[in-house]
Amino acid sequence: MANNYKLTKHGTDFFEDPTFYISIVGALQYANVIRPDITYCVNNVCQFLDKPCNSHWTAVKRILRYLQGTQTMGLTIKPVGHSSNLSITAFCDADWASDIDDRNSTSGACLYLGPNVVTCWSKKQRTIPRSSIEAEYRSLALASQEIMWLESLLKELQITYHTPAIFCDNLSTVVMSHNPVLHNRTKHIELDLYFVRDKIQSKTLIVKHIPSEFQTSNIFIKPLPNTQFITLRNQFRIQDYNSAD
Known part of the structure; x- marks a missing residue:
């Protein structure tokens, strides 16, 4: 677009x-x-x-x-060796109040298993957030939930993996996820806060900040300039089948 x-x-x-x-x-x-x-x-x-x-x-x-x-372009899958644990990485983002009709926010995320994208989505949030932090945190909670499902699948297949990491470009959201203190302003998203924070405190999830220009999930929440769009498209390994490595 x-x-x-x-x-x-x-x-x-x-x-x-x-x-x-x-x-x-x-x-x-x-x-x-x-x-x-x-x-x-x-x-x-x-x-x-x-x-x-x-x-x-x-x-x-x-x-x-x-x-x-x-x-001639499409999603390519790169084989991964069995010598080391797999990495689980997710990128999540949200475009606050982006819908001009109902002011709902759009959540977007993608989940990598090793170097390959295994799931991604772009969807409107069901409730109207009152701040950009709330919109971002709901997206973060949804990505965490998806990682839990992938972890259960890998455990059933007896495949070892590193501690999953989620990258978010909203610094306030990252700080809030590590902060053990709840504030009055965050009570309306208390369940999402506890859900993500408990996984961080148990050291089964890592949440990190990433600059917005490197946020892969931007491609799922809003239209982008051509240069940025092509850069993010390449990060998904969407390549020409005739020249894919």
Whole structure:
């Protein structure tokens, strides 16, 4: 999507063939399996299936043109040796009050097992956060929950791994996750606070700060400039099949 481009459900220029719109957007969801770089865009256009407008169809056509120009690209998987423990790394972020219709925030995250992406998502938060820290912390809790599921799977398969690490670009969120003291301003997210903090204190999870320009999950929460988008796309190992190593 174009940088700083926002879609809205309010409009009168309704698309003339809603069924066609639904079928195309539905097909794009399957492309997410090997093309996580379009996750945010597809999630965005899926929110207008009931009454699509021409502006929504324009966004869909932009996605189709992008896929047409990158037909030979896809998610590549790099084999990992058995000599050492696997690393579990997650990147999480949130775009506070990004939806111009209901002011819900968008959470985005991706989880790496070794050098490979094993899961990623872009979704609207169910509740309206009152601060950017709350939005970021809910995203952090969701990423922690996903790591717990992956850990249980690896334990069942008897695969050893290093202590998981989550990278967040909001310094206040990182500090709050390590702070053993709860404040009145954080009572509305107390469950998420305890959930993440208990794992940190038991040393089964590491939460670290990362500068925003290196935050991989930015690609799941908002439109980005071309240069930044391509840089983050490469971090997912989305490569040309003809030249992938």
